[in-house]
Amino acid sequence: MLEIEHLTVRYGRRTVLRDCSLRVGEGEWWMLVGPNGAGKSTLIRAAAGAVPCEGELRFEGEDLTRMKPARRARLIGILDQHNTSSYDYSVEEIVGLGRYAHRGMLGADPRGDEAVERAMRETGMTGLRRASVLSLSGGERQRAFLAQVLAQDPRLMILDEPVNHLDLPYQQAIFTLIADWLRKPGRAVLSVVHDLSLARCWGTHAMVLRGGECLARGRAAEALRDGILREAYGMDVGAWMRDQLDVWKE
Numbered sequence: 309m310l311e312i313e314h315l316t317v318r319y320g321r322r323t324v325l326r327d328c329s330l331r332v333g334e335g336e337w338w339m340l341v342g343p344n345g346a347g348k349s350t351l352i353r354a355a356a357g358a359v360p361c362e363g364e365l366r367f368e369g370e371d372l373t374r375m376k377p378a379r380r381a382r383l384i385g386i387l388d389q390h391n392t393s394s395y396d397y398s399v400e401e402i403v404g405l406g407r408y409a410h411r412g413m414l415g416a417d418p419r420g421d422e423a424v425e426r427a428m429r430e431t432g433m434t435g436l437r438r439a440s441v442l443s444l445s446g447g448e449r450q451r452a453f454l455a456q457v458l459a460q461d462p463r464l465m466i467l468d469e470p471v472n473h474l475d476l477p478y479q480q481a482i483f484t485l486i487a488d489w490l491r492k493p494g495r496a497v498l499s500v501v502h503d504l505s506l507a508r509c510w511g512t513h514a515m516v517l518r519g520g521e522c523l524a525r526g527r528a529a530e531a532l533r534d535g536i537l538r539e540a541y542g543m544d545v546g547a548w549m550r551d552q553l554d555v556w557k558e
Contacts, residue, residue, distance in 0.1 A: 309334055309496050310355065310464055315363040317350050317520075325350045325361075325520045332464070332513075337490055337497040339511035339528065341504060342540050346517035348500040349389075352466050355498065356386045367464070381409035385462035387454055389469035389500075399444070399452045400437040403427055406459035427459035430485055432478070446473035454482065458489070465489070467499035471506070483510050504545065508532055516540050 310332040317325040325347040332338050340348040354361040357372060357380065365372040367383055375383075385406070397405075406427070407420040428434045431451045436444070441452060450473050457465060470486065471479040487510060490497055501507045507514055507528065514531040516523045518540045524531040537545035 309368060310498065311364070311366040311369075312351075312355060313364040313366075315351065315354055315361055315365070317347075317354050317359055317361045323520060325354065327363075328515075328517075328522050330515060330522075330525060332496045332498050334494060334496055335490065335512075337487070337510060337512045338499070339507035339514040340498070340500045340517060341502075341507050341514060341532070342517035342523075343542075345519070346540070347520040348517055349468055350520075351517070352386075352468055352498060352500060356384065356466050358386075378409045381460065381462075383462055384464045384466060385457035385460045387450075387457050387465070387467045387470055389472045397441050398437065399433055399439050399441060399455075400424065400428070402441050402452050403433070403455045403459050406456035406461075409460065423459045423461060427455040430458060431455040432481065447475060447478060450474060451478065451482070458485075463494055463496070465495075465497045465499075467497065469500055469502065479506075486510075504532065504537070504549065 310330075312328065312330040315325060315328045316323065328347070328351060330338070340351060342348055350359065353359045355365060355372075367375070372380065403424050404420070407417050407423060410420065411417045428437060431454055433448070433451055433455050436448065436452075441449060444452060450471075454470065465486070467486075471482050474482060483506065486497060489495065511528040513526060514528040515525040516531055516536050523540055524533075524536045534544070534546040
């Protein structure tokens with residue numbers, strides 16, 4: 309599905325991502341992990357076409373950099389970790405914006421209402437459909453914008469901290485929802501996460517970044533090994549995680 313080859317991103321003279329390559333296949337959930345400033349969000353923003361970059365970006369062989377925005381939006385849905393709106397849209401209107409790329413020449417979208425209703429129901433936002441997005445808590449806002457991506461019905465979801473601001477029950481619900489979404493043919497997920505437990509539990513694959521460079525990539529169990537994580541974070545991550553788990557065994 310998504311092919312990233314030799315991706316490099318520079319801001320002025322500063323290189324923030326250097327020569328990263330990644331292939332996201334159907335049915336795969338890739339987790340991008342690493343310390344702050346590793347280049348995780350930069351990588352997915354480049355893949356989404358949000359920042360200038362060097363290298364090759366293809367979706368099933370088609371050059372993403374030359375793809376028309378409407379076609380790109382039908383293929384790729386993006387959830388940022390800092391979603392905002394300058395307008396007093398209702399939740400239902402925010403979710404409905406996810407259908408924009410599916411409208412015909414006369415604005416017709418036969419499946420639009422059904423897709424919006426399903427997305428709000430799946431994210432637990434039906435009861436807030438009339439609420440202003442400006443009145444929502446951080447977690448509610450995150451769920452509203454995730455519902456927008458689900459209503460968009462893409463083939464690839466790119467998620468930057470998808471459970472940012474969410475309480476534990478909603479973290480579980482959202483990750484379960486994404487996993488269920490992924491089970492349908494022709495879909496894949498690429499997401500940034502800080503919580504390594506979530507990455508290991510839910511990801512099929514992982515890429516570990518540090519200082520804008522890839523340290524490891526592959527199956528989650530292989531990429532998230534103790535030695536690699538120690539190099540990435542400068543500490544014994546495995547010991548730290550196991551110490552926390554031991555507290556719950558008492």
